[in-house]
Amino acid sequence: MNINFINQTLNYAIRKAAEKMRAGQPSRNRKLSRAGVICLLIGAEGGSLAKELHRADIDVTPAAISQRRAQISPETFRDVFQRFNASCEDSGNFRGYRLLAVDGTSVNIPRNPKAPSFVQNESAPNGYNQLHLNPLYDLCNKIFYDALIQPEPQKDEIGALIEMIKRNHFSEKTIIIADRGYESYNVMAHLLEKPNTDFLIRIKQNHSAMREVARLPMFELDCEIGFTITTTQTKEDKEKRYIFLQVPKKSKPGAKTRRGRWDFPSPYQMKIRIVRFQLETGEFETIATSLPRTFTLEDIRELYHLRWGIETSFRDLKYTLGLVNLHGKRDAFAEQEIWAALTMFNFTSRIVREAVVKQPPEGVYAYRVNFEMAVALCREYFRTNSADSEKLLQEISRYTVPIREGRRDKRKLKVKGFVGFTYRVAA
Template sequence: MERLENRHNSDTQTAIFEETSNTLSIADMLKRTLERTITSGEDMTRSLGQTARNQKLPPATLIKFLIAAEGGSLAKELHRAGIDATPAAVSQRRRQIPPAVFRKVFLDFTSSSAYGQPNRGYKGYRVLACDGTAVNMARNPNAPSFVCNNSAPKGYNQLHLSPLFDIYDRTYFDAVIQPAPHKDEPGALVEMVKRNDFNRRTIIVLDRGYESYNVMAHLMNTPNVYFVLRVKHNHSAMREIARLPMLELDCDIAFTISTTQTNEDKRNRHIYLPQPKKSKPGSTTRRARWDCPSPYTMRLRIVRFQLDNGNFETLATSLPRSFTVDDLKEIYHRRWGIETSFRDLKYSAGLVNLHSKRDDFVEQEIYAALTAFNFTSRIVQETVVQQPTDGLYAYAVNFKMAVTLCKEFLNNPNMTGKEVMQKISRHTVPIRPGRQDERNLRAKGFGWFTYRIAA
């Protein structure tokens, strides 16, 4: 199958959204938009010659089913969705739909549903965060996702999800899925940056795992894209940053990167970036990767500030001086939104409750969960929550209940958008600002099936 075109067709997606009736609620319009993008996914499946029209379980029905599915067995979920088919039939049909079709539905819905939405962001800039999270799967030693090493001699299966998350819009913008043995978060970010058109000024916020000359060069060379990157400042920091004094500062640095080590390079004190041999497995995507010309002059703004506990944090950025140190602190602080989104994606949208152990089937479910998350988030943003006049806390929508109600809305043709938004507004949780808890890091395995599945 030819590689899919990844750039968003904004004209087509805008037309899809404009065709919806202005008399409907925003939830009704979003449902229609999602159903139309699912239909376009079905058309793509048929264009690939994967399936015929006279089917009991057509592709559109199956795609919608997986987006709206919860954590029960396939038989239970099929009954809840009102689909007269067996779990075996579902597995057979899923083999006919490539994960790329689910990815297309996710991207098309995300782009088209943004039409008419306010441009949320910081000082007119859209703010995207990038990070990675693991999706645990049932053990399958024959799959590409199988990991076996000294720390896990019996092995396990895992896919790695690297998305771009819109912090202020609370939706996933794009995503790359990789087998855990070959995960490459910086490479995934570069791939997403290269395949998207950024027609709006965008800030990409990154943590230290993305500290790479290659990543920064790609971001600086992309029009309308800026970055805020937390970097190391100890002995393992970049050479020019390690030389800076350990105190609060806001300064500019410049250095030249070279992939050669000539006498002139040494005399000019270029930073030598050795290129690994192409024959070495994985060498083209790791930290030493360099895609730009050599020599290459890089200019960065470095901001260092002290935390309340006395420790320092250092940020590298390409933003202009119109963004103050306080602005950069706020932008980086907002990066935590992608971490909380992973919790909602797994435990609210149901990504911990998978319905297969095949890698391609799990990819389908990841894109389905991303679509369900964005669908719910769009509706939640338009839902009005009545605040108590004399309460101690403000209240926000309970996202877990909102996902359940939105999935019911997708399956129930008799439920209106107004009705689902009213139900969502009744399920709220208090907002307790300033709470700080120590992170409880522990390994979490796959929640094994309580029922038999088809491989």
């Protein structure tokens, strides 16, 4: 894709989303338009609002921006994200399949006890606020495909995945890759029923594993298992050793039914493939998949390894795109900035694909674009009228980092809180 086309496509998506909102909510002419606010937040860095306004040469106060933001729904920012994605062609694939990883991550926001995102428990008596982001991430094209945002107290990753499966039409062959936590008969059934969709889910392998998996010997294997799901406990069900799911007859709105949720008729026959492989540490990983035998055990191992791309995308989203520095206390403001960050992430990724990185003829390492610098350069390009696209590509190609394969580092699990500024955060 041409860089000018990518830029024009994003600006067009912003205009159409703003026009759609204006049609439903007519308003007086204002110094700062809705489209202007959306552009400001998509191109904003992790600084104060006053700093962002100065950089954008917009002569209004931070309080005026907050009042204007309150008139724009987070759905408008989601509309921009979706329109931008729909207008761009992302052709990267794995043997003809689009690879979509799913996982969840928490986004810390300023403390506000009155907000739906407020969490308070024995381990956090003073409470804190978090939103939970559940995205589908395209591993080959390095873009966010879809996402669903929930208040942390209402977090339901399995429910979020099912919702995204339902609302997306997968026009090309797609593999959904998930880690433990998405192990659910209901998820597997939804993916089996969805056209053009396969799954690869890491599952438990100890005493709490699926009944048929727990019976399998603990060594590398590749086999198919079949079973029947039922939501009743009749004598016939028990004799045929159907898997019983205790599904609540009535669920309160917002209830976390999770693994007890079942959306299909009963009884329901299911057949899945179980692949188990050994790691270099000697431990085993067990994968449930619907992929055909043309995908070997080594292919399955490689696909699961590729899932790590969504973890690195979260790091970039929070620290490179600046989701640790938000500009408002309201949940709606935080949602706006999450959608804005997802959009700028995709904008940068699509431009980076057009950059050519010259490799040293006798270098020890291959080199790739420094994504952190690319984000800074793409933000500046997006904010600047009539910016030079060729100069942007040259600048991006200048900033590279070596690719060091096989590096290992223990995951740093220290909890990081919301990073505030020295000024009062807008309510």
